[in-house]
Amino acid sequence: MxxxxxxxxxxxxxxxxxxxxxxxxxxxxxxxxxxxxxxxxxxxxxxxxxxxxxxxxxxxxxxxxxxxxxxxGGEQPTSRPAATARPTAAPSPSHTTATKQAPAGVADATVALDAVSATVGDKMPAGTGDGKRIVYSLSANRVWLVGADDTVGRSYLVSGTKFGQVSPGSYQVLRKRRHTTSYDGADRMQYMVTFTHGRNAAIGFHDIPIVISTGRAIQTRLQLGQSLSDGCVRQDPADAKALWEFAPVGTKVVVLR
Missing domain, CATH: 1.10.287 (Helix Hairpins)
Incomplete structure (x- = not known):
């Protein structure tokens, strides 16, 4: 051994x-x-x-x-060190997709406004007469489009005069203009339906004016329901078009306090 x-x-x-x-x-x-x-x-x-x-x-x-x-001698052959795996790079922020959500309340406000603008059957004050007519309340800043059978076909908020240029009473549509401007030429409007005259110009129903110099609306749709105009009745564009199509020249206009 x-x-x-x-x-x-x-x-x-x-x-x-x-x-x-x-x-x-x-x-x-x-x-x-x-x-x-x-x-x-x-x-x-x-x-x-x-x-x-x-x-x-x-x-x-x-x-x-x-x-x-x-x-x-009992020794193990030296082995080569294993290759070190390269760390996986984190995804670049430029490749990260982020989904932005609309601010809460914006879409809801638009839907709510549309619902108010297109409301059918809102209770109209009594004593407005009969037959096809436009009923406009100064205090409520609201318009009703009433058919020949006395049925309310459309009811919506508007922005009326803040200077008291329109008095309660009975009027009629005098003139219709698809495009027009304010008396000073600063603003442009559509769907003008004239039913009376003020101190400086005709007074009627039209859409929200656009300031010509800036191209921006003079007020927002959410402000409808407030008395903001010099004398005319400002409407949402969709409502202004609806009234334009509803009322030919000679249609009765009833203005309430």
Missing amino acids: RHAVSRERQRPRTRLRRWRLLAASGSALVVAVALLGAAGVLPLGNVRMVASAGDSVLVDRSRQIADRSQRA
């Missing part, structure tokens, strides 16, 4: 001796070839090839013997 162990221990030394002999032989071969090349016996290119081949053989052989020596 001791002899077997001693033999195993002596094997690496024997292999190292063989390696030394091989290295010495290889070196002698390289030196001999170099001398022959210097003397002109062998071409210089062949000398370089032999030298390179000899070096490669010696290097490979030395690695093999070194590996065997390490294994015999």
Whole structure:
């Protein structure tokens, strides 16, 4: 048993001796070839090839013997470190899609306004007469379109005069203009239905005026129901068109306090 162990221990030394002999032989071969090349016996290119081949053989052989020596001594061959995986980059903010929601209350306000503008059957004050007519309440800032059978076909909020230029009473449609401007030329309106005259100009129903210099509406739809005009009756564009189509020249207009 001791002899077997001693033999195993002596094997690496024997292999190292063989390696030394091989290295010495290889070196002698390289030196001999170099001398022959210097003397002109062998071409210089062949000398370089032999030298390179000899070096490669010696290097490979030395690695093999070194590996065997390490294994015999109980050592494990050194392995190359594993490649480190590159961390995945986080998505760029420019590629992130964000969904924006409309501010709360905006859509609801629009729907609510449309519902008010198109309300059918709102209770109309008594004593407005009979037959087809337009009923306009100064205090309520509301208009009713009443059919020939005394049925309310449309009721909606408006913005009437803030200067008291219109008095309660009975009127009729005098003129209709699809496009017009204010008396000072600063604003433009559509669907003008005139039923009386004020101090400076005709007074009638039309849509919300647009300021010509800025292209913006003079008021918002949400402000309908307030007395904001100089004398005319401002309406939502849809309601202004509905009244325009409803009332030909001569249609009765009843103005209530």
